[in-house]
Amino acid sequence: MAKKNFMLVCGGTGCESSKSDEIYRTLIKEAELQGVKDDVQVVKTGCFGFCEKGPIVKVLPSESFYVEVKPEDAKEIIAEQVIKGREVKRLLYKKSQQTADNIKVQDIEFYQKQFRIVLRNCGVINPENIEEYIARDGYVALEKALFEMSPQQIIDVMKASGLRGRGGAGFPTGVKWETAAKVNSEVKYVVCNADEGDPGAYMDRSTIEGDPHSVLEAMIIAGKAIGAHNGYIYIRAEYPLAIDRLKVAIAQAKERGLMGVDILGSGFDFDVEIRLGAGAFVCGEETALLQSIEGNRGMPIPKPPFPAIKGLWGKPTIINNVETLANIPVILTKGAEWFAAIGTDKSKGTKVFALTGKINNSGLIEVPMGTTLREIIFDIGGGIKGGKKFKGVQTGGPSGGIIVEKDLDTPISYESLIALGSMMGSGGMIVMDEDDCVVDVSKFYMAFCVDESCGKCAPCRIGTNQMHALLDKISKGNGVEADLDSLERIGKAMTKASLCMLGGSAANPTLATIRHFRDEYMEHIVDHKCRAGKCKSLVVYEIIPAKCIGCGLCARKCPVPCITGEKKQPHVIDTARCIKCGECFKACKFGAVTKR
């Protein structure tokens, strides 16, 4: 009997943590209880991307897009949608509170400018069922690569497509493969870099959680292209759900003869093993990653020789990022020309970004290269939360820089972002508003780099510490103008002299903010003022006597307590004892507490 309704429940980490699994189970249970279990199929999919409004349930064929669903809504969804054949209006996504009209998925502005290649199956298929992947042309590219193409032909397609590494550096994938293919060696390796350490980025995790087979398929194709029979997926231990889905996918692929010995009778063997990371950001750097797979401390080694020539256990090794790999099956199926037609002159295809921070529609998005930052932030992202003023957007995480208002119309490409003093990075995109302080954020990123520096080379080990000390000094109001010069000088030295890109890019957030917001740094230094109120040492809370009615609420909220005053008389804050928690500021209903 044909299913009347398909209910797709988001099973990404974000939605799972807001109980999507319970929603999934309750929908199935309710369908049974209400006697309609044959009329509905409930599927748990990968990430829909619209994390802001999660948990998300999408119903087909009516294209109903339910947001912020709770387990207790399941009963109504089944009763209305399946039995009465109408939508549950109150749960449908609405453009704003004012408009009563509900809109369909294709009209949601969050999705309109997106173009999905990497995320093609996320939120569409059940990632734990290989049949659904196959039904959407899964493993077609592998078949083509195994039976119709020579290794060189595969490499030629990759080169013609213009695909570049999505891990951040943007090295042409086809060239990397060709280098490894040309080395004469019995043993070679394909490594998938799923060590997504950039804080605030979760593209790779969502791709694996939503569509693990696309990564496996690409690894086997890469194996054929370079002549490797073994692959490793190096993935963060912090991603349990993604690891589980990979294990399921590997088992299913082996069962169907799509992995292992003599794949599909082609005579080609390929096996994949999962290796867990252990929380070291530097392991995103490829030589450090290989050290970690070998069971060592994850410290980078000088290049050349490049891993494509001498990598894992001294053998030629290609390392590709998850997102890069997920593009590959589609490129082989649809052709290099199709792919090369998307994007800009030198940056082809799409890019997935994790759009987070002070933005209305936080989530996972995929856009063609060449889309402008303004389109991403204001059209897809829906602008800044709470009507605040946009300050900047950080791309490339701790390795990137802040991009400001005047540059928002730049079309995104590897080159354009570097020209702006930032970088593509792996795809974290963090939006900041007027309440964020550039000194504080730079200090945050530098603290991250101090923590994550492996300590092998001096420029990074010492430089990050010194820069952090200077930023800390400025944030406490003890800086002098010469500190800015020191920051720039140390930063440039680190950029030039560090062994790997961790140190080589650690200064970027600081250098970019000094370039764009020198006045704000000077305010901290000269006026001892933090306009965003984030640098606690510089904030002073005071009560304006004329506005204070003496209700005493602030005094009751104060945890120290350091606010005194008679009833119905203006209160006073003892600034010497104040710990600057801001509770009084939040509590006062009369605007009598000021922050400066």
Place this chain on the structure above:
Amino acid sequence: MPAANIEFSSELNSFIEEWGKKPGGLIMMLHRIQGEFGYIPREAAEKLSLMVGLPLAKIYGVVTFYHFFKTSKPGKHRIAICLGTACYLKGAQDLVDESRSILGIAGEDVTDDGLFSIDEVRCLGCCGLAPVLQVGDEVYGKVTKEQLPDIIAKYRNL
């Protein structure tokens, strides 16, 4: 060496048996040990060293390099507070400070009753829910300072 003072489960023993032979299996074995004990006890590292023939110094070199591995016993309930960028911008540091002050502990200390410890972690990957904290397997999103006493109280009496 006092390595014999610690018992490994049979699953852990067979895992080490299998992975001890594979090149580069050390990190995988350490994950398994931490999975069993909640941290890497010194005795376990010594026992592993004897079992697979790796120098203890090499094992400790790896254990102390990676943030994920702990060398002291965490609290029964580990409160992981995300300090990824999105959470940081939305006030996660205040959550860390406030939780520490509620529990009266500093850094990675464990409360006297052994119930709680706090981990600052890098990105739990639910940036849409920022700021986020996790107790055991339960994730709490869009957390405010005001909710912390209730969240902690929930686990105190478990």
